[in-house]
Each structure stands twice: as C-alpha cells, then as structure tokens.
Amino acid sequence: MAGLFDTPSRWMDEELVMFDESVSRFLADKVPPERLQQWREDGIVERAAWDEMAQAGLLGLSIAPEYDGAGGDFRHEAVLIRRLGLLGAEGWGVPLHNAICGGYIQHYGTQEQKQRWLPGIVSGRYVTAIAMTEPGTGSDLQGIRTTATASGNGYAINGQKTFITNGQHANLIIVVAKTDPHAGSKGISLLVVETEDAPGFSRGRNLDKVGLEMGDTSELYFDDVQVPADNLLGGVEGKGMVQLMKELPKERLIIAVECMAIIEKALDCTLDYVRERKAFGKRVLDFQNTQFTLADCKTEAVVARLFVDDCMEKYLAGQLDAATASMAKYWTSERAQSIVDRCQQFFGGYGYMNEYPIAQLYKDVRVKRIYGGTTEIMKLLIARTLED
Numbered sequence: 001m002a003g004l005f006d007t008p009s010r011w012m013d014e015e016l017v018m019f020d021e022s023v024s025r026f027l028a029d030k031v032p033p034e035r036l037q038q039w040r041e042d043g044i045v046e047r048a049a050w051d052e053m054a055q056a057g058l059l060g061l062s063i064a065p066e067y068d069g070a071g072g073d074f075r076h077e078a079v080l081i082r083r084l085g086l087l088g089a090e091g092w093g094v095p096l097h098n099a100i101c102g103g104y105i106q107h108y109g110t111q112e113q114k115q116r117w118l119p120g121i122v123s124g125r126y127v128t129a130i131a132m133t134e135p136g137t138g139s140d141l142q143g144i145r146t147t148a149t150a151s152g153n154g155y156a157i158n159g160q161k162t163f164i165t166n167g168q169h170a171n172l173i174i175v176v177a178k179t180d181p182h183a184g185s186k187g188i189s190l191l192v193v194e195t196e197d198a199p200g201f202s203r204g205r206n207l208d209k210v211g212l213e214m215g216d217t218s219e220l221y222f223d224d225v226q227v228p229a230d231n232l233l234g235g236v237e238g239k240g241m242v243q244l245m246k247e248l249p250k251e252r253l254i255i256a257v258e259c260m261a262i263i264e265k266a267l268d269c270t271l272d273y274v275r276e277r278k279a280f281g282k283r284v285l286d287f288q289n290t291q292f293t294l295a296d297c298k299t300e301a302v303v304a305r306l307f308v309d310d311c312m313e314k315y316l317a318g319q320l321d322a323a324t325a326s327m328a329k330y331w332t333s334e335r336a337q338s339i340v341d342r343c344q345q346f347f348g349g350y351g352y353m354n355e356y357p358i359a360q361l362y363k364d365v366r367v368k369r370i371y372g373g374t375t376e377i378m379k380l381l382i383a384r385t386l387e388d
Helices: 014-030 033-042 047-055 074-087 094-108 111-123 240-276 288-316 322-346 348-352 357-369 375-387
Strands: 128-131 147-151 154-165 172-178 188-194 201-206 217-228
Touching (some): 074 094, 094 111, 094 188, 111 172, 154 172, 154 188, 172 240, 188 240, 240 288, 288 322, 322 348, 322 357, 322 375
Parallel strands (some): 128 172
Antiparallel strands (some): 147 154, 201 217
8 A cells, every 4th residue: 555645646736745744734733632532522623723723824725815815726625625534633614614615705705795704714703604404405405495585675584404514613604595485496595694693593403423523513593584685695696506506516526535535544544453463373464355355445545536636637627517526426435435344344343442543434434425415316417417
C-alpha cells in the first residue's frame, strides 16, 4: 500500500499542497483525540471550535474576497474535507457550511443578500444549515409540505424539517418551501431564516445517530415564522428546484471526497495493525488471505480515487453532469462501506471496540449510502441516461 495516497491528486498544485500541510498542522494542534471524543460524547462540536476554524481562515474558503472570504475554489474545500475525514471529525458540518450553504448564497443570492450574509459565514457569526428533508419526504423534494405564504411584506413559513445537519447550532438556515403549492417543481423556493430573531422557530431534539455522533443533526419547526421578502434567495419565487438541482452534483462530489477519506483512513489503520499483530507465529499481513483481501481493497481504492479526481477536474471545468456525480457518489459510498467492513474483520474482537478507529469508521460510513440521495436513487438517475 506504500505510496497509495502519498502523491497529491493531479488537481493539486504547489499552493494546494502547502495549504493541505497547513490544514493538517492546524487540526493536529487544535483537535487532539480527547477533544474529538468529547464532541462525540456531547453529540455536538462546541461553538468555540467554529470560532477557531474561522480565525484560522478555514470558514468560507471558496467565498470571494469582496465578501471577506478566502477566495479559493472547490479544491480548497476538498482538501479540508479530506483532512477532517482523516482526523476522524467526520461529523463536523463545516463542509456543508462552506461549500453548500455558502455556495447557495454566493451563486444565487442577490448582491444585497451576499453582502448581508457571506461575511458572517466567513467570520463564524453564522453557522449555516439547509432544511430540505421532512418526516414524510426525502429524495422526492416535490413532495415537501413546508409552505411559505405571502404575509405582510414577506412570507410566513409553516412546516417541519428533520435530519438537518448543524441543526442545533445553525442560526442562518436555507429553508426549502412551497411558495405556490399548485405549481409543482416551479412552486418551490429557497428562503433564508435568521433564527436569532424569528418567533415561531424552534429546534427539536439532537437526533441520536448510529455514527457521526459529534454532528448535531436535528428536527426544526416553523410555526408562522415571518421572514421579509428580501430573504427569498435570489429575489424571484419558484427558482428553488432549479437552484437545488444545479448544486446537487457538487453535493454528491463532496460525499465522494468524504468516502475517499474514509477509505484512506481505514486502509492506513488496518495496515498498521496487520503489520504488528501476530497470529500463529507470524504477522497477520503475512497470511495470503490478508494479502489478497488488501490487494482487492487497494485496487478498488485506486480506481475510486482516479474516478473522483476525474470528477473534480470536470467540476472545476464546469463539466460535471448529474449522472456522473451520481456515479461517483454511489460507487465510492458502496466501496467505502465494503472496504471498511473487510478491514474491520482483520482486527477480530478489537475491531468491535470503540477505542479503535476502525470501529468508528464502521459507524460513520453507513450513512454515506443514504444521505445526498440513496444508492437506489443514484442508480435511477444513472439509468435515465441509458435511453438518451
């Protein structure tokens, strides 16, 4: 396995390699294992850690300098995503804050909206979330029941959302709602709720998950929450579905990058273990079964990485289509779970102990095949291209 992930991806230049090294040093200094464990036990990353991330210039990486951002691009986000995964901070919702929510506002917001919200995303004044999923609606966004009806000089939002990443901390939430319940996909809009001054807004429980325990994932409730017309993202009703669809390839590529970090960490910790652990007088690595299994895992990892790197280059060139992003999300999430499972087997009973990183990876990886669109939904999207 030597050298598998030692060489930077082909989309990384010298500046990105230096950035990667600085991110690695920052996280090693600020987030030791005991702090990670405390976050898992608490079920949430402390608010102060978000401030530390902002002070290090790691919030708003791809937000333009005119809005106080770092002026980077998705490559910088991918570097940070990988480093968080290798650290074991898989549940910390910084990638969603940076690349997804920040991206929606930067790409689709009016000039006034960008000036109002983006600097706060960079400074850490805001922690962001996007509220799509509802108790009765997941992948079929046209089936949402949350409404935003005209009220005074703005809208009244009513509805319930669930599985919302950053749900306990978030104070700037992009809400997917129907502004015209009779217009199908053309009746969906995105409205931004500033929760600090929003009567009728409330948070439900911090959901108890199988993995990603440090991530606050919550239910959100909107009971006649009043928002001004100026909080309609982009300023035009009915554009929500188009905005969502345009951003989905990036969101699925983010999950693919996360999966690659899990694969890398799983293989690294497994190799360390099988090189040292002995059974029947020899290293576990010296058994042919171990070698063959890890040879399979290495091959799958290399294939997955090359594909994800290709998708990265396509995205940066504005050429990543929805079907290809779906392939990346589906393929890497399935491979990640399979590789983690096979790696865990080498640890025997120790692999079932939470103190071993492979056990945490086993829990964290499971959701990758679910959120951002399930494997089954990805296959449906890919299958539609067969008739073209």
